[in-house]
Structures are given as structure tokens and as C-alpha cells.
Amino acid sequence: MEAGDAGVILARARQGDEDAFRVLVELHARAAFRLAFRLMRDERDAEDVVQESFIRAHRRLPAFEARANFGTWLHRIVVNCALDALRSRDGRGDTRRAEPVELPDTLVFDGPSPERLARSTEIRRRLEASMQTLTEQERVAFTLRHHEGRTIDDIGRTLGIEHSAAKHAVFRAVRKIRAALAPLRREA
Amino acid sequence: MNHCSDDDLVLHYYDESPAAVAHVATCAACAARSRDVAAVLTAMDIDVPERDERYGADVWDRIRPHLEQRSPSRVRVWRGTDAGTSATLRWALAAAATIVLLVGGFAAGRMSMARSATVAPTRAQADEADPLVARRALLLTVADHFERSERVLTDIMNTSGPGIVAEQQWAGDLIAANRLYRQDALAADESSVATVLDELERALLDIVHRPADMEAADLVRIRQRIDSAALLFKVRVMTNELRQRQFGSDPPSDRSTIPVS
Numbered sequence: 001m002e003a004g005d006a007g008v009i010l011a012r013a014r015q016g017d018e019d020a021f022r023v024l025v026e027l028h029a030r031a032a033f034r035l036a037f038r039l040m041r042d043e044r045d046a047e048d049v050v051q052e053s054f055i056r057a058h059r060r061l062p063a064f065e066a067r068a069n070f071g072t073w074l075h076r077i078v079v080n081c082a083l084d085a086l087r088s089r090d091g092r093g094d095t096r097r098a099e100p101v102e103l104p105d106t107l108v109f110d111g112p113s114p115e116r117l118a119r120s121t122e123i124r125r126r127l128e129a130s131m132q133t134l135t136e137q138e139r140v141a142f143t144l145r146h147h148e149g150r151t152i153d154d155i156g157r158t159l160g161i162e163h164s165a166a167k168h169a170v171f172r173a174v175r176k177i178r179a180a181l182a183p184l185r186r187e188a
Numbered sequence: 189m190n191h192c193s194d195d196d197l198v199l200h201y202y203d204e205s206p207a208a209v210a211h212v213a214t215c216a217a218c219a220a221r222s223r224d225v226a227a228v229l230t231a232m233d234i235d236v237p238e239r240d241e242r243y244g245a246d247v248w249d250r251i252r253p254h255l256e257q258r259s260p261s262r263v264r265v266w267r268g269t270d271a272g273t274s275a276t277l278r279w280a281l282a283a284a285a286t287i288v289l290l291v292g293g294f295a296a297g298r299m300s301m302a303r304s305a306t307v308a309p310t311r312a313q314a315d316e317a318d319p320l321v322a323r324r325a326l327l328l329t330v331a332d333h334f335e336r337s338e339r340v341l342t343d344i345m346n347t348s349g350p351g352i353v354a355e356q357q358w359a360g361d362l363i364a365a366n367r368l369y370r371q372d373a374l375a376a377d378e379s380s381v382a383t384v385l386d387e388l389e390r391a392l393l394d395i396v397h398r399p400a401d402m403e404a405a406d407l408v409r410i411r412q413r414i415d416s417a418a419l420l421f422k423v424r425v426m427t428n429e430l431r432q433r434q435f436g437s438d439p440p441s442d443r444s445t446i447p448v449s
Contacts, residue, residue, distance in 0.1 A: 008329060009368060018255075019371055023364045025251070026244030033243065037236050051251050058255050127231060145202060146232060152204060171195045178194075178228050 010070055014061050021061070025054055028071060032078050038147040039082035039140060041131060049085050053078045076158050079140060086136045123181065130180035134173050141166055142173035192218045197225045323376070330369050330381060331430035337362055337388055338423045341414055344395065350404045352395070359395040366392060384426045387417055 012020035032053055036046035056077050064073060131139065137159060144150040144158065156166035192200065192208050192215075199205035200212055200222055212218045340358050347355070366389045373382035391414055398406050414420060 009365065012368070018252075019368060021255075022248050023368060025248045027364055029244035029247040030239050033239050034236050038234065041234065043237055050247060051254075054247060054251050055254050058251075123231065146229065147234075167199075171198060174198050174225075174229065175194070177232065178225070181228055 010064075014064060021058060024057075024070060028074055029054075031071070032074060035075065035078050035148065036082055038143050039079070040085060041128070045085060045089070049078060049081045052085075053081045056081065079144070079158055083136050083140055086139065126180045127177065130177045133176050133180070135169075137161075138169045138173040138176070141169035142177075145170050191215065192221070194221075194225070197222050198229075201226055201229055326372070327430045327433055330373070330385075331427050333362070333365055333369055334384075334388075334423050334427040334430070337366070337392070338420065338427065340395075341391070341420050341423065344407075345411055345414065345420065347407075350402055350407045351400075352398075352402070352407065353400050356396055356398065356400065359392040363389065363392050363396065381426065381430070384422050387419055388423065391417070391419055 009020050009023050013024055029050065032050045033046055036049035036053070037043065040046045040049060053074065057074055060077075064070070134142065140159065141155050144155045145152065150158070152163055152167045152170065155170070156163045159166060159169075161169075192211055196205060196208040197212075197218070200208035203209065212222050340355055340362065343355050343358075344352055366385055370382050370385035370389060373379075373385060391410075394413060395410055398410065
């Protein structure tokens with residue numbers, strides 16, 4: 001969208017025009033879902049996060065700085081909603097997250113096909129389980145770095161933490177993920 | 189540089205450490221460890237379930253009942269009970285936003301000094317703006333939109349190859365604004381403007397929905413649609429009319445010279 005169009009739509013949404021806010025939702029919903037799914041790794045939870053994010057965005061829109069980028073602003077709201085949802089999920093001991101998500105078969109171990117298939121399934125299970133061992137901050141930092149391609153600086157700003165803290169959150173996440181796979185690699 | 193730590197290799201994978209990149213390029217041991225880290229991290233990629241183009245509208249339907257109403261004064265301004273008043277106020281408010289964008293050189297270059305002084309009110313002033321001034325300001329915005337659309341259509345009519353990815357992206361960017369302008373034009377009884385915007389929207393959707401790797405026949409069909417609707421002609425004429433009305437006597441839209449198909 002050209003800057004002029006985006007500016008007009010945003011200005012109108014900030015003034016309470018429902019049609020204009022609807023356009024913003026239609027423009028950004030898919031990106032919001034992608035981010036929410038990567039953070040939550042669960043489709044239903046991701047849908048909840050998307051809805052809550054737009055409701056929050058609508059509530060806070062009058063305070064939104066007109067010169068800022070709506071997509072960037074919404075991105076932060078989605079991250080914060082996901083953080084809240086992850087904390088809430090941890091708090092109630094929800095087991096839904098233990099369901100493995102679809103992972104591409106990219107981790108290669110040598111071996112005959114049936115064995116490789118079984119190993120691949122085990123790898124996926126362990127990788128998904130490893131995500132559950134991360135703290136909310138590690139999980140979000142890792143997701144933003146790995147899936148969203150955000151720089152460490154960006155991650156720090158989004159989470160409201162120092163560059164060093166953001167970097168170490170990513171490091172800790174990767175260590176935990178690698179540790180979860182270590183037994184399999186020794187077997188291989 | 190000494191051998192890379194595991195953390196260095198993570199930064200190397202994400203291309204955030206030039207020192208690690210340089211070292212791994214010359215050290216076989218670290219290169220092997222780097223491949224090991226990369227294998228694990230690559231395996232962390234996940235497939236995100238697809239959401240189609242209707243998804244945004246679905247989300248809107250779900251959240252709409254939960255959205256808070258804005259302050260009563262604003263609601264009153266936007267949702268007046270009298271349809272005519274509401275339409276006029278919608279144009280005035282939309283114009284206020286537009287005016288903010290127009291305060292720069294673009295508007296200054298097109299309007300006389302005296303008129304510039306008239307159409308650069310504060311937000312509060314704009315809410316109570318002369319409907320004619322508000323209407324002219326919005327006509328300027330719609331005229332700009334028509335000009336941008338004309339450029340996309342012209343590019344498509346003149347391009348040599350079947351691939352029009354850039355034009356498709358551009359058309360996609362114009363659709364949302366087009367929809368808003370059409371709604372406002374209808375609300376303000378600007379039927380000719382709304383009709384051209386409606387035809388334009390259908391053409392833009394047709395362009396956007398074609399596959400990125402379209403064949404020559406697809407491009408021919410898009411061109412035929414633009415041609416058969418005389419869309420470029422209508423857009424050009426409407427742009428000229430709107431420009432004239434900005435500075436002229438603002439005739440009602442039913443005097444438009446646009447041929448309506």
C-alpha cells in the first residue's frame with residue numbers, strides 16, 4: 001500500500017471509522033496469524049491470540065502515533081498477547097501444547113529407510129518437547145530470531161529488554177533444543 | 189579468532205557475527221560444528237497452516253462484537269441518524285485526515301495561497317468544516333487514487349511479457365483504499381465516482397487473483413477486460429473531472445461525462 005493510502009486509512013481508523021479499522025484487520029490478519037502460530041505452535045491458541053491482538057489494537061488505536069508503522073506496532077501487540085497466553089497456559093498446566101506440530105523432515109541421519117522414518121518421528125517429538133522446556137521469553141526470542149528473521153536488537157526492543165539479555169535468551173533456547181536431540185545424535 | 193563457541197555458531201547461523209563467519213570459512217573443525225548447529229536449527233522450521241484471502245474478513249466478523257465503542261462525541265459524529273448528514277460528516281472527517289496529509293508541498297503547489305489557508309484547518313475545525321471544502325479535499329484524494337490506478341492499468345496494457353508480479357502487488361495495495369473510497373462515494377451520493385471505483389475494484393481484483401506465473405493468455409484476458417470496460421478512459425476522464433471540481437463550482441456527480449456501462 002502506498003504511504004498516502006495507508007496514512008488515510010490509519011487516520012480514519014484512529015478517528016473511530018469502523019470500515020477503516022476493518023481494512024487494517026483484513027490487511028494484517030494473515031501476518032498476525034503466522035506470527036501467532038509460530039509463537040504458540042497451536043492453531044486454536046494462535047486464533048485466540050490474533051483476535052485478542054486486534055481487540056487490543058482497536059482499544060489502543062487513539063494513542064497510536066500516526067507516524068509509526070501499524071504493522072510493526074501490531075507485531076508487538078501480537079507478541080505481548082502471545083506472551084500472556086503462554087503464561088496463562090503454563091499457569092493452568094494445559095497439555096494441549098504437547099501435541100507435535102508438523103515439522104519438515106530436514107534433520108538427516110544416516111540409516112535404512114524404516115529406521116530413518118522412526119528416527120524422524122522421534123526427532124520431531126523431541127524438538128516439539130524441547131520447545132515446551134523454554135521459558136516464555138526464550139521461546140519468544142527464539143521464534144522472533146529463527147522464524148521471523150528479527151535481529152537481536154529488534155527482539156530486545158520488542159521484549160523491552162537489553163540487547164545482551166535478548167541474545168542470551170536465544171542462546172539458552174538453542175542450547176535446550178540441542179540438548180533435547182543429543183541422545184539421538186549419540187545413537188546415530 | 190579462537191575456535192567458535194556454540195553461541196558464536198548460533199550467531200554465525202543467523203549471520204549476526206562477521207567474526208564467526210570469517211573464522212568458520214577458514215576452520216574445518218568449526219565448519220563441521222557449524223553444520224551440526226545448522227542441522228538442528230533448520231529442523232526447527234515449521235509449516236504454518238494456510239489462511240486464505242477471506243481470513244481477514246473472518247477475523248473481523250469474530251472481533252467486531254467485542255470492539256469498544258469510541259467516545260460518544262465521536263460516535264455521534266460518525267454515526268449520525270440522518271443519512272445525508274452522516275454522509276456529509278463522513279466526507280468531512282475523512283477530509284480532515286486527508287487535509288493533514290495535504291498540508292505539505294503537494295497541496296500548496298496545487299492551490300492558491302488563499303485557498304490553502306482555507307483548507308488547512310485543525311482537526312477540530314475540520315469537524316465543522318464547510319462541506320464543500322471537505323468534499324473538495326476528498327476529491328483530491330480520490331483523484332490521486334485514480335492516477336495511481338491509471339499507472340497500474342497503463343503498465344499492464346503496455347508490458348511486453350506475461351509476468352506482471354510488480355503490477356499485481358501494486359494493484360493489491362490499491363484495493364483496500366479503493367473499497368473505502370467507493371463506500372464514501374456512495375454515502376455522499378457521488379454515484380459516478382462510485383461506479384468507476386466499483387469497476388476499478390473488480391479489475392484490480394481480477395489482476396491480483398491471477399497466478400504470479402500467469403501465461404500470456406491470462407494477460408490477454410486482463411487486457412480485454414480493461415479494454416471492454418473502457419476502464420482506462422473512464423479513470424482518466426474521472427480524474428480530470430475531479431481535478432476541475434476541486435477548483436471549480438463542484439457540480440453534482442450526476443452531471444458526470446463518464447459513460448456508465
